[in-house]
Amino acid sequence: MENSLNKVISLVREVRDYPKEGIIFKDITPVLQDPKAFSTAIDSLADALTPIDFDYIAGIEARGFIIGSALAYRTGKGFIPIRKKGKLPYTTISREYALEYGNAAIEIHADAVRKGSRIVIVDDLLATGGSAKAASELVTEAGGDVKCLIFLIELEFLKGRERLSSNNIISLIKY
Amino acid sequence: MENSLNKVISLVREVRDYPKEGIIFKDITPVLQDPKAFSTAIDSLADALTPIDFDYIAGIEARGFIIGSALAYRTGKGFIPIRKKGKLPYTTISREYALEYGNAAIEIHADAVRKGSRIVIVDDLLATGGSAKAASELVTEAGGDVKCLIFLIELEFLKGRERLSSNNIISLIKY
Numbered sequence: 001m002e003n004s005l006n007k008v009i010s011l012v013r014e015v016r017d018y019p020k021e022g023i024i025f026k027d028i029t030p031v032l033q034d035p036k037a038f039s040t041a042i043d044s045l046a047d048a049l050t051p052i053d054f055d056y057i058a059g060i061e062a063r064g065f066i067i068g069s070a071l072a073y074r075t076g077k078g079f080i081p082i083r084k085k086g087k088l089p090y091t092t093i094s095r096e097y098a099l100e101y102g103n104a105a106i107e108i109h110a111d112a113v114r115k116g117s118r119i120v121i122v123d124d125l126l127a128t129g130g131s132a133k134a135a136s137e138l139v140t141e142a143g144g145d146v147k148c149l150i151f152l153i154e155l156e157f158l159k160g161r162e163r164l165s166s167n168n169i170i171s172l173i174k175y
Numbered sequence: 176m177e178n179s180l181n182k183v184i185s186l187v188r189e190v191r192d193y194p195k196e197g198i199i200f201k202d203i204t205p206v207l208q209d210p211k212a213f214s215t216a217i218d219s220l221a222d223a224l225t226p227i228d229f230d231y232i233a234g235i236e237a238r239g240f241i242i243g244s245a246l247a248y249r250t251g252k253g254f255i256p257i258r259k260k261g262k263l264p265y266t267t268i269s270r271e272y273a274l275e276y277g278n279a280a281i282e283i284h285a286d287a288v289r290k291g292s293r294i295v296i297v298d299d300l301l302a303t304g305g306s307a308k309a310a311s312e313l314v315t316e317a318g319g320d321v322k323c324l325i326f327l328i329e330l331e332f333l334k335g336r337e338r339l340s341s342n343n344i345i346s347l348i349k350y
Contacts, residue, residue: 018264025264029284032244033231033253042248056208062262065240066254069207073217073245078208081241089193089200109204 004040009173011037012153026153026175028124032066041172042070045122045150048170049075054118054147056080060106060135061087067152068122080112080119082135093142097134106134113142126151126171129160136166179215184348186212187328201328201350203299207241216347217245220297220325223345224250229293229322231255235281235310236262242327243297255287255294257310268317272309281309288317301326301346304335311341 011034013027031037045067058080059068065081072079085094085105092107113119119139123132126149136146146166154161154171161169186209188202206212220242233255234243240256247254260269260280267282288294294314298307301324311321321341329336329346336344 013265015264027264029256029263029265029287032247033255033287035247035251035253038253039248039251059241062237062240062258065237066234066244066256069241069244070248072207072210073214073248076210076214078210078213079241080208081204083237087237088204089190089202090188090204112204112208 004036005044005172007034008037008041008044012173026125026155028063028152031152038070041152042067042074044172045071045152045170046074048150048172049120049148052120052148052168054120056113056117056119056144058082058108058119058121058135058139058144060121060123060131063124064122067124071122071150077120080108082106082108082121082138093138095134095138095141097130099130104131106131106138108138108142110142113139113144115143117144118147119144120147121149122151123149124152126154126160126169127158129158129163132160133163133165136164179211180219180347182209183212183216183219187348201300201330203238203327206327213245216327217242217249219347220246220327220345221249223325223347224295224323227295227323227343229295231288231292231294231319233257233283233294233296233310233314233319235296235298235306238299239297242299246297246325252295255283257281257283257296257313268313270309270313270316272305274305279306281306281313283313283317285317288314288319290318292319293322294319295322296324297326298324299327301329301335301344302333304333304338307335308338308340311339 057072232247
């Protein structure tokens, strides 16, 4: 698995000045596209969740859908989408969070989380932790118990981990 | 499998007047949330693809990511995201398509499709076929060979199938 994870790491592409000047964006699309790397990434995330008892995977739109859905299938759990504002059709609860410029809001269906459900929140990448924190608060507000937050990639220098109150934060690849 | 698919069908929720008055929206989130229904849906889609030789699953943002990613994992293929304009970090090619009011555009990474790659395009639902048609043209323009378009749900009364040039269009649940 160690060697295969190196293959995953080698396929993460750095794109300079995206989404704006000075940022080096970690592009995971070459990982997704490679069948071996993609399945290794999902299997490794599933392995990391083995010690955790949980009921649902909640994925954050949109790249968190790609990682989260395959991970839910692999672990035999249900999948709950956390979406951008206005994208879920039924009754929602929502939470705003700060971006570098302005605010964004994410939503979850009000009936998506049964009281006490044990939830793992998934996204592709942990940066400053803004959206992960909002997702975590949203799940908690909906009555869920956030057991873990898991990411394919963590940008450690942005210290997003420190903003999250969960004491169970997992990432496969750290920069 | 027949009986399990009935469970999937029973979990599709009808939401009235979303996204606008007069529309009855088919909400698949209760299907995704139910571990058994979710895995049955993915397994059934994978079974339907058994006779088709293909290399990649291309999923259309955003619900097509949820279905497509799990399906790519299940079938052991790579996953290619087709995204809304401006969301892919690397060099893209894009295609506009008409919505009821105005236009939308979707994009694919220019290097995502090797010449002659055999692609299956996935979305949750086939309605009028606008985005599926644009996705299909985009993959073809990128050099890919669209082997099949597959959907969890097809709204047959909207005749989206007739707009698509592919002769291989699969849907699991028809209304």
